[in-house]
Amino acid sequence: MKKVNKALLTSVSLLSAAIVAGCGEQATTDKKQAAFVEINKDPFPSTYQPLPTETTLISNVNMYDGVGGMAQGVSVLLDNGKIVAIGDDIDASSVSNIIDGTDKWLTPGIIDVHSHLGVYATPDAGSHADGNEMTKPVTAAVWAEHSIWPQDPGFRRALAGGVTTLQILPGSANLVGGRSVTIKNLPGRVIQDMKFPDAPYGLKMACGENPKRVYGQKGGPMTRMGNVAGYRQAWSDAQDYKRAWEKYQADYEAGKDAKPPKRDLNKETLMGVLDGEILVHMHCYRADDMGTMIDVMKEFDYQIASFQHAVEAYKIADKLAENNICSAMWADWWGFKMEAYDGIRENVPMVEAANACAIVHSDSDIGIQRLNQEAAKALSDGQRAGIDISKAQAWTWLTSNAAKSLGIFEQTGSLQVGKNADVVLWTAEPFSTYAQAEMVFIDGGLAYDRNKPEQWAISDYELGQIGEGDRK
Amino acid sequence: MRTLTITAIALATALSSSAYAEKLALVGGTIHTMGTAGTIENGTVVIEDGKISQVSKQALTLDDSYRIIDTSGKVVTPGFIGAYTSLGLVEVPSWANTVDAYVENSPYHAALDAGSAVTTDTTLRNISRIEGITSAATALGAADSMFLGQGAFITLGNDADPVLKHRAFMSIDVSNSGADKMAGSRASMWQSLNDALAEAEYAKSIELTPQTEWHGTLSKADAKALIPVINGDMPVLFKVHRAADIRQLLRLKQAFKNLDITLVGVAEGWRVAEQIAAADIEVIVNPESNLPYAFEQNGATLENAARLHQAGVKVAIGMDTHNIRLAPQQAGNAVANGLPYQAGLAALTTVPAKIYGIDDTLGRLQPGMQADVVVWSGDPLEVMVAPTNVIINGEEVKLESRQTKLRDRYLTIDEKKPQQYTRP
Numbered sequence: 001m002k003k004v005n006k007a008l009l010t011s012v013s014l015l016s017a018a019i020v021a022g023c024g025e026q027a028t029t030d031k032k033q034a035a036f037v038e039i040n041k042d043p044f045p046s047t048y049q050p051l052p053t054e055t056t057l058i059s060n061v062n063m064y065d066g067v068g069g070m071a072q073g074v075s076v077l078l079d080n081g082k083i084v085a086i087g088d089d090i091d092a093s094s095v096s097n098i099i100d101g102t103d104k105w106l107t108p109g110i111i112d113v114h115s116h117l118g119v120y121a122t123p124d125a126g127s128h129a130d131g132n133e134m135t136k137p138v139t140a141a142v143w144a145e146h147s148i149w150p151q152d153p154g155f156r157r158a159l160a161g162g163v164t165t166l167q168i169l170p171g172s173a174n175l176v177g178g179r180s181v182t183i184k185n186l187p188g189r190v191i192q193d194m195k196f197p198d199a200p201y202g203l204k205m206a207c208g209e210n211p212k213r214v215y216g217q218k219g220g221p222m223t224r225m226g227n228v229a230g231y232r233q234a235w236s237d238a239q240d241y242k243r244a245w246e247k248y249q250a251d252y253e254a255g256k257d258a259k260p261p262k263r264d265l266n267k268e269t270l271m272g273v274l275d276g277e278i279l280v281h282m283h284c285y286r287a288d289d290m291g292t293m294i295d296v297m298k299e300f301d302y303q304i305a306s307f308q309h310a311v312e313a314y315k316i317a318d319k320l321a322e323n324n325i326c327s328a329m330w331a332d333w334w335g336f337k338m339e340a341y342d343g344i345r346e347n348v349p350m351v352e353a354a355n356a357c358a359i360v361h362s363d364s365d366i367g368i369q370r371l372n373q374e375a376a377k378a379l380s381d382g383q384r385a386g387i388d389i390s391k392a393q394a395w396t397w398l399t400s401n402a403a404k405s406l407g408i409f410e411q412t413g414s415l416q417v418g419k420n421a422d423v424v425l426w427t428a429e430p431f432s433t434y435a436q437a438e439m440v441f442i443d444g445g446l447a448y449d450r451n452k453p454e455q456w457a458i459s460d461y462e463l464g465q466i467g468e469g470d471r472k
Numbered sequence: 473m474r475t476l477t478i479t480a481i482a483l484a485t486a487l488s489s490s491a492y493a494e495k496l497a498l499v500g501g502t503i504h505t506m507g508t509a510g511t512i513e514n515g516t517v518v519i520e521d522g523k524i525s526q527v528s529k530q531a532l533t534l535d536d537s538y539r540i541i542d543t544s545g546k547v548v549t550p551g552f553i554g555a556y557t558s559l560g561l562v563e564v565p566s567w568a569n570t571v572d573a574y575v576e577n578s579p580y581h582a583a584l585d586a587g588s589a590v591t592t593d594t595t596l597r598n599i600s601r602i603e604g605i606t607s608a609a610t611a612l613g614a615a616d617s618m619f620l621g622q623g624a625f626i627t628l629g630n631d632a633d634p635v636l637k638h639r640a641f642m643s644i645d646v647s648n649s650g651a652d653k654m655a656g657s658r659a660s661m662w663q664s665l666n667d668a669l670a671e672a673e674y675a676k677s678i679e680l681t682p683q684t685e686w687h688g689t690l691s692k693a694d695a696k697a698l699i700p701v702i703n704g705d706m707p708v709l710f711k712v713h714r715a716a717d718i719r720q721l722l723r724l725k726q727a728f729k730n731l732d733i734t735l736v737g738v739a740e741g742w743r744v745a746e747q748i749a750a751a752d753i754e755v756i757v758n759p760e761s762n763l764p765y766a767f768e769q770n771g772a773t774l775e776n777a778a779r780l781h782q783a784g785v786k787v788a789i790g791m792d793t794h795n796i797r798l799a800p801q802q803a804g805n806a807v808a809n810g811l812p813y814q815a816g817l818a819a820l821t822t823v824p825a826k827i828y829g830i831d832d833t834l835g836r837l838q839p840g841m842q843a844d845v846v847v848w849s850g851d852p853l854e855v856m857v858a859p860t861n862v863i864i865n866g867e868e869v870k871l872e873s874r875q876t877k878l879r880d881r882y883l884t885i886d887e888k889k890p891q892q893y894t895r896p
Binding site: 122123124125153154157209213314315317318332333334335336337338340341342343344345346350365366369370373376377379380381384385386431432433434435436461462465466467470471472 | 563564565566567568595596715740743760761762763764765766767770771772773774775794795797798801804805807808809853854855856857858875876878879882883885891
């Protein structure tokens with residue numbers, strides 16, 4: 001997958017700030033050229049602040065490290081928001097907060113790469129249906145973060161299930177649905193407070209049945225071939241737009257009084273994909289749809305980070321591995337529409353067995369609360385089919401593979417020294433139905449403690465309602 | 473004969489009659505009888521003629537006519553019952569040919585008979601039963617009235633006619649969606665329900681022929697259909713969530729005392745748990761539903777099942793169709809949130825059997841009961857555990873489905889010829 005150039009993102013925002021500040025002066029020193037116009041790529045910057053932290057030692061705990069490793073009876077030291085030491089000889093003499101992890105399990109925080117919390121918030125009312133801009137087939141201009149209601153009670157439920165990071169996507173009605181956003185699962189007053197610092201943007205696209213069902217009666221596309229024509233035209237237009245900006249830059253650098261192209265927010269997002277800055281997450285169920293999209297990807301020279309739902313990934317797991325595309329999958333959802341009819345319970349382990357990137361996702365405000373159980377089901381189904389995968393390896397489906405597909409693996413997704421202290425302490429081995437997240441840390445701050453109801457976050461919606469502060 | 477070849481199973485399947493079912497003995501497992509014998513370690517279940525003939529703690533001497541299934545280290549339970557499904561009425565719900573579970577613009581409401589629409593030729597049967605679901609209540613999922621018609625109780629065995637009990641129950645929706653169908657207000661909905669039951673009461677006393685003069689709000693067919701409901705001969709299931717609506721139903725039962733009520737969904741049931749228990753009403757819940765999907769569910773909590781049970785309410789679990797196989801996981805999560813373990817198993821066996829009045833036949837492992845028995849690799853409420861043997865009406869079914877065949881076709885990609893030539 002193409003690496004997102006974060007240095008570029010940062011320098012671009014600095015540059016645009018400088019331009020705005022200095023444009024008056026430039027006009028006087030250069031007679032021919034107006035100020036160079038550059039697009040601010042981060043106009044809604046993260047204002048995320050971690051919770052207060054204290055140096056914390058989780059002692060004598062068993063762990064899945066999220067990158068395929070397992071250890072028993074180790075200690076993990078969290079300090080200043082990071083994992084600073086893992087081992088059995090950590091000096092605890094100066095640590096005041098020591099949590100006895102005996103017989104418990106520690107894992108990296110779960111990352112759900114497919115959620116609509118906030119954009120389809122509960123209460124499930126028309127008033128809250130902000131997830132799908134079903135007005136035209138290509139709405140790359142819309143950003144999911146502008147729809148998210150941070151008060152959605154679902155965020156707190158997901159937190160109690162050990163989810164520390166999640167990607168919120170637009171829905172799947174459109175060929176190109178708009179930008180997704182990766183957030184920390186810590187309640188904020190405004191969505192910027194929840195944005196994962198420096199996480200790249202994603203772009204939600206959708207294959208198959210949904211776009212044709214939604215647009216078939218209103219101008220098209222009404223077929224799969226119409227869908228593909230729509231993606232290709234959109235990418236072609238984006239290429240044209242990209243060339244226009246490149247020409248503007250070249251002309252400007254050549255000293256010409258160049259006029260910048262008119263901004264087109266649809267094409268701007270698509271250009272971000274062509275530039276390798278925005279990661280494509282494509283809702284595709286059928287193997288043949290995925291195969292077609294791999295060719296579209298090659299035709300326009302971008303990278304698909306993941307196929308989402310990928311119900312038939314098992315049929316083409318080799319091709320997904322070859323093309324370095326992750327598959328985000330359910331353990332066992334199937335049959336609710338024709339393109340989900342060939343769902344099988346061994347999909348995730350079969351993708352793993354082909355050395356392709358496998359992720360377990362939810363797409364559900366209920367499923368997100370128990371993704372550990374979803375991974376457990378997929379693992380056991382694979383084992384019964386003769387696929388030899390360990391529990392430690394299966395945990396990569398929930399954290400490191402998910403983080404890689406979102407472009408945030410340098411920060412989170414594993415229990416490794418230097419990583420953000422996004423960790424979950426489980427009451428029992430987390431592949432058990434009976435295991436529950438006991439403590440959830442985000443950047444070293446204790447965001448959820450099952451045993452301290454008085455400290456649970458309660459959304460504004462639930463204040464003053466039936467069940468306020470109840471065990472949920 | 474210790475093992476049975478696949479051919480022999482196929483033959484037994486083809487004959488498809490319990491008269492030909494073999495004699496089986498499940499030896500050595502932990503048996504949750506769900507009956508008075510409780511849980512038996514290292515016990516034996518003996519099956520003959522489609523029925524359970526013995527459940528024993530002692531080692532039994534069995535002659536060669538019994539096929540022995542070694543269940544040591546495993547767990548044996550009654551076949552799990554899908555408490556509320558649309559099995560047999562739907563293959564693919566969205567945008568794919570006829571879906572018999574949804575009724576639109578029908579002149580009939582209470583009179584609708586789901587049993588008449590059921591088929592066994594659905595991939596959902598094998599997909600569900602190989603995960604331990606051996607029978608189910610099946611009902612219409614949506615209609616253009618609060619009345620969802622009459623459901624059936626079906627087996628997931630090999631029977632050509634799967635309906636064990638036609639017109640097994642009436643379903644009525646008194647939640648938000650029911651009110652929306654009845655002029656958009658509970659004020660209208662409850663009036664309609666009261667009138668309907670009163671008309672059924674009246675209809676008992678007359679013969680409703682096409683010529684009979686009739687000025688009821690119900691059609692004649694619907695009025696007739698509700699007579700067994702008010703007589704208490706047909707269980708009536710109410711989809712309901714909010715506490716106020718549950719109280720309204722309890723008042724309704726004061727007026728129509730014979731109603732045999734079960735509550736379905738019942739997100740706020742815990743708030744009225746003691747009254748529900750006092751009225752001897754069972755519930756069917758989704759114990760994982762803990763979000764305020766609507767104002768009527770603001771009280772939703774993961775502890776709903778546990779709190780209802782604590783108050784003495786009998787709790788059933790499992791309201792899904794394509795994934796009714798996840799009911800054991802849901803029960804496990806109810807247990808993780810306070811429901812006693814045996815109540816978790818009862819939620820999948822004895823309680824749904826009692827709701828549908830079929831508890832003299834299904835839901836327990838004891839002599840005389842229909843032999844729906846599942847052997848599990850371990851605790852059936854654990855997500856990593858699965859059935860190793862599924863016996864329905866005395867016949868062991870093959871652990872095969874369209875999904876396992878798809879799996880087997882693609883376990884190895886054939887690079888030499890198209891995969892469609894691979895026949896697993």
